[in-house]
Amino acid sequence: MANVTIVGAGMMGSAMAWPLSDNGHHVRLVGTHLDTEIIASCLAKRFHPRLRRQLPPNVKPYYVEQVAEALEGVEVVVSGVSSPGVHWIGRTLASHMKPGMKIIAITKGLEATAEGNLRILPDVLADELPVAVRSKVSIAAIGGPCIAHELAGRRHTCVYFASRDAAVLPFFRQMFKTPYYHIFLSTDIIGVEVCVALKNAYTLAVGLAEGMLDRIGGPDEANALNHNPAAAIFGASAREMARIVSLLGGNPAMVNSLPGVGDQYVTCMGGRTVRLGRLLGKGLSYEQARAEMAEETLESAFVVAQIAKALPGLESRGLLGRDELPLTRCLCGAISGNALANVNFDRLFPDDVK
Amino acid sequence: MANVTIVGAGMMGSAMAWPLSDNGHHVRLVGTHLDTEIIASCLAKRFHPRLRRQLPPNVKPYYVEQVAEALEGVEVVVSGVSSPGVHWIGRTLASHMKPGMKIIAITKGLEATAEGNLRILPDVLADELPVAVRSKVSIAAIGGPCIAHELAGRRHTCVYFASRDAAVLPFFRQMFKTPYYHIFLSTDIIGVEVCVALKNAYTLAVGLAEGMLDRIGGPDEANALNHNPAAAIFGASAREMARIVSLLGGNPAMVNSLPGVGDQYVTCMGGRTVRLGRLLGKGLSYEQARAEMAEETLESAFVVAQIAKALPGLESRGLLGRDELPLTRCLCGAISGNALANVNFDRLFPDDVK
Numbered sequence: 007m008a009n010v011t012i013v014g015a016g017m018m019g020s021a022m023a024w025p026l027s028d029n030g031h032h033v034r035l036v037g038t039h040l041d042t043e044i045i046a047s048c049l050a051k052r053f054h055p056r057l058r059r060q061l062p063p064n065v066k067p068y069y070v071e072q073v074a075e076a077l078e079g080v081e082v083v084v085s086g087v088s089s090p091g092v093h094w095i096g097r098t099l100a101s102h103m104k105p106g107m108k109i110i111a112i113t114k115g116l117e118a119t120a121e122g123n124l125r126i127l128p129d130v131l132a133d134e135l136p137v138a139v140r141s142k143v144s145i146a147a148i149g150g151p152c153i154a155h156e157l158a159g160r161r162h163t164c165v166y167f168a169s170r171d172a173a174v175l176p177f178f179r180q181m182f183k184t185p186y187y188h189i190f191l192s193t194d195i196i197g198v199e200v201c202v203a204l205k206n207a208y209t210l211a212v213g214l215a216e217g218m219l220d221r222i223g224g225p226d227e228a229n230a231l232n233h234n235p236a237a238a239i240f241g242a243s244a245r246e247m248a249r250i251v252s253l254l255g256g257n258p259a260m261v262n263s264l265p266g267v268g269d270q271y272v273t274c275m276g277g278r279t280v281r282l283g284r285l286l287g288k289g290l291s292y293e294q295a296r297a298e299m300a301e302e303t304l305e306s307a308f309v310v311a312q313i314a315k316a317l318p319g320l321e322s323r324g325l326l327g328r329d330e331l332p333l334t335r336c337l338c339g340a341i342s343g344n345a346l347a348n349v350n351f352d353r354l355f356p357d358d359v360k
Numbered sequence: 361m362a363n364v365t366i367v368g369a370g371m372m373g374s375a376m377a378w379p380l381s382d383n384g385h386h387v388r389l390v391g392t393h394l395d396t397e398i399i400a401s402c403l404a405k406r407f408h409p410r411l412r413r414q415l416p417p418n419v420k421p422y423y424v425e426q427v428a429e430a431l432e433g434v435e436v437v438v439s440g441v442s443s444p445g446v447h448w449i450g451r452t453l454a455s456h457m458k459p460g461m462k463i464i465a466i467t468k469g470l471e472a473t474a475e476g477n478l479r480i481l482p483d484v485l486a487d488e489l490p491v492a493v494r495s496k497v498s499i500a501a502i503g504g505p506c507i508a509h510e511l512a513g514r515r516h517t518c519v520y521f522a523s524r525d526a527a528v529l530p531f532f533r534q535m536f537k538t539p540y541y542h543i544f545l546s547t548d549i550i551g552v553e554v555c556v557a558l559k560n561a562y563t564l565a566v567g568l569a570e571g572m573l574d575r576i577g578g579p580d581e582a583n584a585l586n587h588n589p590a591a592a593i594f595g596a597s598a599r600e601m602a603r604i605v606s607l608l609g610g611n612p613a614m615v616n617s618l619p620g621v622g623d624q625y626v627t628c629m630g631g632r633t634v635r636l637g638r639l640l641g642k643g644l645s646y647e648q649a650r651a652e653m654a655e656e657t658l659e660s661a662f663v664v665a666q667i668a669k670a671l672p673g674l675e676s677r678g679l680l681g682r683d684e685l686p687l688t689r690c691l692c693g694a695i696s697g698n699a700l701a702n703v704n705f706d707r708l709f710p711d712d713v714k
Contacts, residue, residue, distance in 0.1 A: 058582040151591030159584025162572075162705050164592035172713040188592075191711040218516075228412040230513025233629050237505030238518035238542075241622020248616050262602050262612075264709055267621045268595020274625075275587045351516050355618055357545040359526040 007031050008181060011076050012084040013095055015041040015048070015067070017056050017154035018112050019086020024158045025187040027062035034076040035061075036068040038087060038094070045069050057158050077102040082110065082181065085131060088303050089115030092127045096134025103135055105142035110167070110178055112148045114305060116203045118312040122319015124254055126199035144174040147195055149202035149265040151272035157187065164188045166265055168198040190264070197256030201265035204250060206306040207313065208243030209273040211333055212236050213283020214347055220288045235351065236274075242333045242354040243270060250313075250334070253325055279306040286340050286347040293344060307341050314338035361385050362535060365430050366438040367449055369395040369402070369421070371410050371508035372466050373440020378512045379541040381416035388430040389415075390422040392441055392448070399423050411512050431456040436464065436535065439485060442657050443469030446481045450488025457489055459496035464521070464532055466502045468659060470557045472666040476673015478608055480553035498528040503552035503619040504544075505626035511541065518542045520619055522552040544618070551610030555619035558604060560660040561667065562597030563627040565687055566590050567637020568701055574642045589705065590628075596687045596708040597624060604667075604688070607679055633660040640694050640701040647698060661695050668696035 007030045012019050015037040023033045037045035047055045048067035054060075061067070068076040077083065077099070087095045092113055099109070111131060116124040128147045132140055150165030157163050167178050167189050175191040183189045192198060215236035225231055244267050248258035251266075260266055273279060282304055285295035292307070313334060320326040332353045340347035361384045366373050369391035377387045391399035401409045402421035408414075415421070422430040431437065431453070441449045446467055453463070465485060470478040482499045489497060504519030511517050521532050521543050529545040537543045546552060569590035579585055598621050602612035605620075614620055627633060636658055639649035646661070667688060674680040686707045694701035 151588055151595065153585075153587050155582055156584045156586070156588045159580050159582060161584055161586055162589040162592065164588075164595070164705055164708060166709070175713055188705045188708070190709040191713045193713055226513050228509055228513060230510045230515055231507075232510070232515055233507050233626050234505055234510045234518075235516040237622045237626035237629075238516065238618060240625040241505065241518070241618040241620070244616045244621050258616075262598045262616050262621075264592060264595035266595070267598050267616075268591045271594040271625065271628075272587050272591035275591075349516075351518055351542045354518060354542070355520070355544040359529055359545045359547055 008082060009034070009080040010082045010084065010181075011036060011080045012086050013073065013098070014038055014086030014088070014091070015044045016086065016088065018152070019084065020044075020054055020057055021154035021157040022084050022086065022112065023065045024062055024160065025182050025184045027064040028184050029181065031064065031181065033065045034068055034080070035065055036073050036076045037070055038091060039070050042069065057155050059155075059158055073098060074102065080107070082108045085109055085111040085113055087113055089113055089127060089305050089308050090303070092117075092130050093134060096131040100135050103139050103143050105139065108144045108146070108174060108177070110146045110148060114202045114206060115309050116200065116312045118315035120319070122316045122323060124200075124312060124316045126196060126203070128195065128199065144171045145169060146171070146174055146178055147199055149198035149269065151264065151269040153272060160186045162186050162188065164190070164264055164268075166190045166192050166198050168192045168195040170195055192260075194257045194260060196254055197251055197258070197260035198265045200251045200254050200256050201247060201260050202269055203309050204247045205266070205270040205273050206279055207310045207334070207337055208239075208247060208270055209279045210283040210286070210306040210310065211239050211243060211337055211349075212274050213280040214287030214349060215239060216280070217284040217287020217289070220284065235349070238351060238354060239333065239349065240270070240274070245355070246331050246334050249331060253320070278302050278304065282306060289346060291344050291346070292341050310337045310341040314342035362436060363388070363434040364436045364438060364535075365390060365434045366440050367427065367452070368392055368440030368442070368445070369398045370440065370442065372506070373438065374398075374408055374411055375508035375511040376438050376440060376466065377419045378416055378514065379536050379538045381418040382538050383535065385418065385535065387419045388422055388434070389419055390427050390430045391424055392445060393424050396423065411509050413509070413512050427452060428456065434461070436462045439463055439465040439467055441467055443467055443481060443659050443662050444657070446471075446484050447488060450485040454489050457493050457497050459493065462498045462500070462528060462532070464500045464502060468556045468560060469663050470554065470666045472669035474673070476670045476677060478554075478666060478670045480550060480557070482549065482553065498525045499523065500525070500528055500532055501549055501553055503556035503623065505618065505623040507626060514540045516540050516542065518544065518618055518622075520544045520546050520552050522546045522549040524549055546614075548611045548614060550608055551605055551612070551614035552619045554605045554608050554610050555601060555614050556623055557663050558601045559620070559624040559627050560633055561664045561688070561691055562601060562624055563633045564637040564640070564660040564664065565593050565597060565691055565703070566628050567634040568641030568703060569593060570634070571638040571641020571643070574638065589703070592705060592708060593687065593703065594624070594628070599709070600685050600688050603685060607674070632656050632658065636660060643700060645698050645700070646695050664691045664695040668692035
């Protein structure tokens, strides 16, 4: 039985405690500065207020100020922060990581460089670690459709664990797998991470369809909804996701599988990404929509903004044509250009005859 | 302005009248022997009872007994029957088709041969036409996410028109396209047709997750639903769909686009295929589920049964390994073997490390 520290006590980070605890591991759950109330509740009542569940046994909560203590003597760290926290967690772990320790990350996102590269977040995290330690620490990432409170409810959940270090993957699977948490292994960490980041962007796009319906006054007298445009956008998402995965060096087969369309499907079932899309589809500017959702971390907008930042560099380096990715460009215009999110349905797919 | 006859006055066949009428074409809507009440209502009140809408102008309803009259002097026939009707419509059209006439089909399905081939339905229909006429008639098919009553509500709808005859495709697009009906063209009729047929099978699979939740007594005290398993099944569907499309000679890129995951997404939004899946997931045998849905045409079960029929031939010809398509085989067992539909989540995806 290992000592495992989860850093980030939001829904997804915390949910990882369930399979770990069920396997008898000793779990230390560390809140970030955003999670103080969660940790207070966990300490006082062993009740996680966002997952709305009693913590499982073997889980010890820590405040962010106790992170050094929580990292003392652990073999595995789960990075459970949201994407804006990835540099913070890298810097926080920097002074505590020792050769042989392992990190597994659930954070979803991409980070643009000035040249128009899009980097996966496990690489961004690794760059915050001291050079001497970096190559002696294995980093893996988790991708796939997983609603946190369903994992904590021990619902069947399938995910990929991905790492460039093939040798560490069976170790992680052994540690986390349970009869309800089904883990598949891949060295294509680019493919997995790009899919799970982009699914947030494209779920925003699918959400636009609901807002378009609001804009025309809702269902008509025969109760026609707006699933047809949502589904067209879903299909276009898969195409454009595959293009970006290939562009960044991943295997597009991941799109047509669990981390791509599987994860996007579950994300489209509801939540703040769909809500943001709906507001934009209704005709609000991103600034207006942002104001309506002021309290929420909007990972979808974060990843779209990174893509918008990278597009000029990708084009100037000849990696991407100006006509490619029409749906992605519509999102970038809405989030980074404050434009109205108008999907041009006539351009979403190619003809394959002249 | 052309004369167009739609044969089949169910939801989808009838909905095609909206873009055609909006473009000023003269539409003759012929009910099959299943549609007598629909045609009666259309004649008496110009009201389509299943679409719950007034018929658009330019649409003239006909009973099945008047089919010869309705086919007199038309240039284009829309085949709007359901999959069990494909031989019937082929035989019905046989004596009326003249060189230069064109057929466009919306029927979704596959038909197994004794050797383990799976044939697309436009080819099955063509085989019912007299040899002398067959090569002088162009056949196309429509695939993509289209809920009929949304099309009739003039919601944005994107579809592929596919035909081996590239020259006929721009003709059909010109005839059908409207500001809300967006048409893309492809010569990959195998890819399009296999996708849209299989999406019914795999939507059945996604529906199992809801039934699995029923079986364990519904949501728990923290309201965990069963979206994670549904999404895993959705992801596995896309993988297996791509495998079958390739096997039958289509382009698997169609899966990752509008006719594959786009169409499956919209189909998962509800309806009888999901309901059948839910009953099977709850633990009913197919016979029991069939009895509960006795009044309904179950295209999903029809296509699964065809796949089950083809599997032994595909294997014996060395085209398919026995370990492949675990989800598809689970469906075949449930529909054709009356087995319990138990998804083995540990087998749904491959590891890509040893």
